[in-house]
Amino acid sequence: MVRGRISRLSVHDLRFPTSLEGHGSDAMHTDPxxxxxxxxxxxxxxxxxxxxxxxxTLGKGTEVVVCAVNALAPHLLNKDLGDIVGDFxxxxxxxxxxxxxxxxxxxxxxxxxxxxxxxxxxxxxxAKQEGKDPRMLLSCIDFRYITDVLTEEEAYEILQKGQVxxxxxxxxxxxxxxxxxxxxxxxxxxxxxxxxxxxSEALKxxxxxxxxxxxxxxxxxxxRCRLIRNVIGPEKTLxxxxxxxxxxxxxxxxxxxxxxxxxxxxxxxxxxxxxxxxAAISKCHxxxxxxxxxxxxxxQFLQIDSCRxxxxxxxxxxxxxxxxxxxxxxxHAGGVGLCELVQHLIIFDFISVSASLKDRxxxxxxxxxxxxxxxxxxxxxxxxPPKDAGYSTEMKEESVRQHQxxxxxxxxxxxxxxxx
Amino acid sequence: MVRGRISRLSVHDLRFPTSLEGHGSDAMHTDPxxxxxxxxxxxxxxxxxxxxxxxxTLGKGTEVVVCAVNALAPHLLNKDLGDIVGDFxxxxxxxxxxxxxxxxxxxxxxxxxxxxxxxxxxxxxxAKQEGKDPRMLLSCIDFRYITDVLTEEEAYEILQKGQVxxxxxxxxxxxxxxxxxxxxxxxxxxxxxxxxxxxSEALKxxxxxxxxxxxxxxxxxxxRCRLIRNVIGPEKTLxxxxxxxxxxxxxxxxxxxxxxxxxxxxxxxxxxxxxxxxAAISKCHxxxxxxxxxxxxxxQFLQIDSCRxxxxxxxxxxxxxxxxxxxxxxxHAGGVGLCELVQHLIIFDFISVSASLKDRxxxxxxxxxxxxxxxxxxxxxxxxPPKDAGYSTEMKEESVRQHQxxxxxxxxxxxxxxxx
Numbered sequence: 001m002v003r004g005r006i007s008r009l010s011v012h013d014l015r016f017p018t019s020l021e022g023h024g025s026d027a028m029h030t031d032p033x034x035x036x037x038x039x040x041x042x043x044x045x046x047x048x049x050x051x052x053x054x055x056x057t058l059g060k061g062t063e064v065v066v067c068a069v070n071a072l073a074p075h076l077l078n079k080d081l082g083d084i085v086g087d088f089x090x091x092x093x094x095x096x097x098x099x100x101x102x103x104x105x106x107x108x109x110x111x112x113x114x115x116x117x118x119x120x121x122x123x124x125x126x127a128k129q130e131g132k133d134p135r136m137l138l139s140c141i142d143f144r145y146i147t148d149v150l151t152e153e154e155a156y157e158i159l160q161k162g163q164v165x166x167x168x169x170x171x172x173x174x175x176x177x178x179x180x181x182x183x184x185x186x187x188x189x190x191x192x193x194x195x196x197x198x199x200s201e202a203l204k205x206x207x208x209x210x211x212x213x214x215x216x217x218x219x220x221x222x223x224r225c226r227l228i229r230n231v232i233g234p235e236k237t238l239x240x241x242x243x244x245x246x247x248x249x250x251x252x253x254x255x256x257x258x259x260x261x262x263x264x265x266x267x268x269x270x271x272x273x274x275x276x277x278x279a280a281i282s283k284c285h286x287x288x289x290x291x292x293x294x295x296x297x298x299x300q301f302l303q304i305d306s307c308r309x310x311x312x313x314x315x316x317x318x319x320x321x322x323x324x325x326x327x328x329x330x331x332h333a334g335g336v337g338l339c340e341l342v343q344h345l346i347i348f349d350f351i352s353v354s355a356s357l358k359d360r361x362x363x364x365x366x367x368x369x370x371x372x373x374x375x376x377x378x379x380x381x382x383x384x385p386p387k388d389a390g391y392s393t394e395m396k397e398e399s400v401r402q403h404q405x406x407x408x409x410x411x412x413x414x415x416x417x418x419x420x
Numbered sequence: 421m422v423r424g425r426i427s428r429l430s431v432h433d434l435r436f437p438t439s440l441e442g443h444g445s446d447a448m449h450t451d452p453x454x455x456x457x458x459x460x461x462x463x464x465x466x467x468x469x470x471x472x473x474x475x476x477t478l479g480k481g482t483e484v485v486v487c488a489v490n491a492l493a494p495h496l497l498n499k500d501l502g503d504i505v506g507d508f509x510x511x512x513x514x515x516x517x518x519x520x521x522x523x524x525x526x527x528x529x530x531x532x533x534x535x536x537x538x539x540x541x542x543x544x545x546x547a548k549q550e551g552k553d554p555r556m557l558l559s560c561i562d563f564r565y566i567t568d569v570l571t572e573e574e575a576y577e578i579l580q581k582g583q584v585x586x587x588x589x590x591x592x593x594x595x596x597x598x599x600x601x602x603x604x605x606x607x608x609x610x611x612x613x614x615x616x617x618x619x620s621e622a623l624k625x626x627x628x629x630x631x632x633x634x635x636x637x638x639x640x641x642x643x644r645c646r647l648i649r650n651v652i653g654p655e656k657t658l659x660x661x662x663x664x665x666x667x668x669x670x671x672x673x674x675x676x677x678x679x680x681x682x683x684x685x686x687x688x689x690x691x692x693x694x695x696x697x698x699a700a701i702s703k704c705h706x707x708x709x710x711x712x713x714x715x716x717x718x719x720q721f722l723q724i725d726s727c728r729x730x731x732x733x734x735x736x737x738x739x740x741x742x743x744x745x746x747x748x749x750x751x752h753a754g755g756v757g758l759c760e761l762v763q764h765l766i767i768f769d770f771i772s773v774s775a776s777l778k779d780r781x782x783x784x785x786x787x788x789x790x791x792x793x794x795x796x797x798x799x800x801x802x803x804x805p806p807k808d809a810g811y812s813t814e815m816k817e818e819s820v821r822q823h824q825x826x827x828x829x830x831x832x833x834x835x836x837x838x839x840x
Contacts, residue, residue: 029519060520067487099449100479109529145691148668248568271565273708288693
């Protein structure tokens with residue numbers, strides 16, 4: 001039974017000073033402070049359960065997303081959770097189609113990140129209360145703008161077919177987990193020594209799939225890729241990520257030079273809005289972009305993001321379209337909390353939609369998990385299924401308090417040291 | 421000579437309660453309060469000139485854009501205007517590629533609207549100080565992500581060719597102005613009586629081109645289009661705008677039913693991100709979307725927006741690409757200040773780029789011009805060239821004071837009446 005009226009929505013600007021160590025650095029984001037707009041929903045129900053949700057940001061601009069969350073808040077406050085999830089498609093559309101607010105999106109940028117944070121919190125709260133079935137899942141999806149490619153009936157058929165062998169796949173997940181790859185070893189801001197050391201350690205820990213950041217300087221890239229291949233050998237899997245650094249002709253030229261290192265894919269070679277210019281792309285901002293990439297056969301691997309799309313609702317529609325087009329989903333993760341969230345999506349995809357692990361893996365980055373109450377569990381380079389109810393989004397109170405920007409202890413000290 | 425160091429950036433949340441009268445209402449935006457994030461730049465130069473810029477919004481969410489403007493402010497404060505416009509391409513990229521802030525875009529949503537507001541103010545200030553030449557204009561354009569379609573050399577050739585006959589076209593603009601069409605007569609929220617009356621009046625004032633909002637209800641649309649055709653007759657030009665209301669198959673079906681009213685174009689039939697699904701589209705959020713629409717031959721008319729793209733800088737690149745592909749530009753305008761801004765772009769396009777008026781016209785809406793110090797001048801359904809230096813963005817102090825949200829007089833009264 002779904003229960004409770006939403007009595008409070010609070011949102012926090014949390015920042016982690018990852019730029020101090022070069023964590024997360026790439027060709028376009030040289031000094032990211034991994035951050036989150038972190039939403040907590042409370043209800044008047046006696047169970048005392050809270051819904052926690054977040055969207056991931058890089059420091060500056062988090063305050064803009066916080067502001068957008070506050071702009072969405074009136075749509076949630078004093079609503080019954082039952083009414084929200086009872087017509088979740090309608091509620092999703094209410095948030096994304098507000099007649100005034102949609103102008104500053106629609107379904108993109110700060111306001112869509114805020115939508116993700118808010119809806120992630122609703123899913124967390126709902127999941128803490130009860131389970132789901134296929135019909136219920138379908139009723140969460142807004143099919144607007146994608147019916148030319150996927151109708152509700154087709155989506156239902158896919159989920160029905162996904163029931164076959166479901167139990168076996170659940171057991172497989174419980175014992176072996178979902179295959180992961182690591183991005184922790186090769187950030188652009190790391191020294192060669194650190195790179196080599198981290199790759200060796202990861203190998204020892206059982207990692208067989210690695211991602212390296214490229215795109216800022218070709219000679220650097222060649223040196224770093226050679227270093228990595230020397231450590232991991234020719235058989236292990238290597239992916240590259242240019243984080244939108246190149247123009248289209250530049251991407252073709254640059255990748256020709258890096259081909260000798262045998263990358264499985266090149267991620268974000270150019271602008272994320274450039275569908276026609278792409279051979280592969282990721283971190284799209286909504287289902288309509290993904291739809292076209294599939295239609296245009298412009299990607300070989302589809303990388304969803306739990307915080308850039310409009311929460312589970314929109315990710316469901318993308319998983320279903322990927323299944324229809326036969327393209328493997330390899331989620332983007334890392335950041336703050338992205339691994340915690342996306343594991344739910346990809347394990348659900350395996351159990352209920354794709355039913356396959358062929359060419360599939362989920363990104364993993366080993367940072368900031370210690371701030372979560374229910375952190376991911378990685379075993380032998382695989383994500384083990386989460387055991388606690390909810391969307392694994394809840395952070396420790398202590399972590400929230402310390403990392404609030406600009407008043408938490410961590411930032412008070414750092415900003416004082418910077419003389420701000 | 422460019423002069424001054426930017427000593428102050430202030431930003432105002434201005435809202436006009438247009439929803440009270442149904443002005444601006446369409447199938448997706450039923451109750452818009454035309455609004456603006458309004459930026460004023462001051463320098464330490466003795467000339468006392470101010471740069472005013474804005475981006476257009478619909479009420480709620482303006483505070484989010486204001487927050488984004490404040491996030492961009494450190495890039496401008498204490499900078500010399502000469503350094504900014506001296507490497508304007510670099511400065512544009514600095515704003516749009518901030519390593520942390522770009523995550524909440526990039527080049528889309530609230531943060532890109534904020535970029536437009538800030539850069540519009542820079543252009544206003546710069547234009548108040550001095551004139552431009554082709555080379556200088558080129559140095560304002562960031563060609564990142566569009567070099568596969570338009571290089572700097574090609575752009576220069578286009579502008580060079582545009583010098584031929586320039587003087588004659590300047591004179592033509594001075595005497596006849598740039599052809600406009602009106603959207604003031606047929607908002608979705610207007611009654612049939614009002615619709616008929618406004619169309620008759622517009623006819624008398626010399627208007628020959630009209631746009632009607634459609635998409636909410638087919639029978640309503642048929643009745644309203646018939647009414648309008650009855651008033652304006654079969655020879656006048658009629659455009660339709662669905663404001664993103666339909667899925668792709670729905671758009672095809674609906675438009676078949678409205679074809680008898682002979683629309684010249686159908687604007688925004690579906691999601692603005694859906695390049696492949698389009699036969700015509702507008703209000704794209706950046707040059708990369710426009711590039712693909714041109715590549716995919718997915719539009720017959722290109723509708724730029726002075727406040728959704730990154731100011732003059734990004735609009736220049738789109739005008740040049742449209743010229744290369746031979747697609748006529750018919751700007752979107754209306755809102756608050758869009759007409760004031762876009763007239764500069766389209767008259768420049770005619771004089772220096774397209775050199776043609778064939779199939780070309782600029783939208784006009786007759787609202788809120790009274791708040792501007794240098795409002796547009798319309799004569800015989802044509803935009804007359806602005807005579808004052810600057811980007812015509814400056815608003816009257818009194819207007820700014822009264823419409824600040826939520827503390828201006830207008831809003832104090834309205835909010836009190838609503839019991840907030």
